[in-house]
Amino acid sequence: MPASPAHDLSGRQHSHVFDAGNRAGEVRTQIVIAVTALTMVVEIAVGWWSGSMALLADGWHMGTHVAALAIAVFAYRYARRWATDSRFAFGTWKVEVLGAFASAIVLGLVGVAVAVESLVRLARPEPIDFKIALIVAVVGLVVNLVCAFILEGAGGHSHAGHDHDHRHDHGHAHDLNLRAAYVHVLTDAFTSVLAIVALTAGLFLGWSWLDPAMGLVGAAVIAVWAWGLMRDSARVLLDREMDSPLVGQVRSALESDGDAQVADLHVWRVGRDRYACIACVVADAPLAPDVYRARLEALPTIAHATIEVNACPAKSCCGK
Secondary structure, X not given: OOOOOOOOOOOOOOOXXXXXXXXXXXXXXXXXXXXHHHHHHHHHHHHHHHOOHHHHHHHHHHHHHHHHHHHHHHHHHHHHHOOXXXXXXXXXXXXXXXXXXXXXXXXXXXHHHHHHHHHHHHHOOOOOOHHHHHHHHHHHHHHHHHHHHHHHOOOOOOOOOOOOOHHHOOOOOOOHHHHHHXXXXXXXXXXXXXXXXXXXXXHXXXXXXXXXXXXXXXXXXXXXXXXHHHHHHHHHHOXXXXXXXXXXXXXXXXXXXXXXXXXXXXXXXXXXOEEEEEEEEEEOOOOOHHHHHHHHHHOOOEEEEXXXXXXXXXXXXXOO
């Protein structure tokens, strides 16, 4: 086998670490794990002793969130550790997105478990010590709000329900892994509010049935938030973002001379606000690939571009 020529490849090679990660998000998530785990133990113990379904559900809900938050931390660490491993074609950032998807599944299972237990309690009501349960529920709410504030400071999360479509703000970074942690904490806060409402009504009005009823309401909201997180993380994992406005901007930039036409184009996310693209350009008077690549410099979110250039073999090729 002939020896490979000694070409200078330095100008053509580059790092595939497209996202530096979110170290602040990782550290703050670890803090939240410690706080949540402690509160979980207290709520489960008091909920079991007092007989409050809303409080007990909130405690177990926190327990599953500890596991989900641990997934988020693992994803951060794994992505950072293997960031420069050449076996990952476009870096390790999607490990964080995979963590968010796993967290969404855990969140959905929590919603199902809360709904089932609430239905059981509706069918077979049990006595509740409203005063003790109410005190602990308020403490749980305070803890959840503190945890949400801690994660809020790390940046990168989006709204819990994520009603707006992230495809329309490709320039704005969203850490899906951190968002998963944030949603878990926020659902804890929401179920704490429901528990407080149910326990207050039970204490002053005698409405014991409201406790498991609020459990069903909480389960429904948890399911909605879990679906939104699962949908958005799956969209990134499956590279289903060809309807992003960025795709049209890439096409317009490459065809800006009036001669070139993009015959094939693929755009996908390789970081929170970084994309890669592969384009096949056809032109009557084709230019060097670097010329077309330079046209994409006006789109800073394009971190990696591979351009294939083809000359039109006949006028019919370009429809002329």
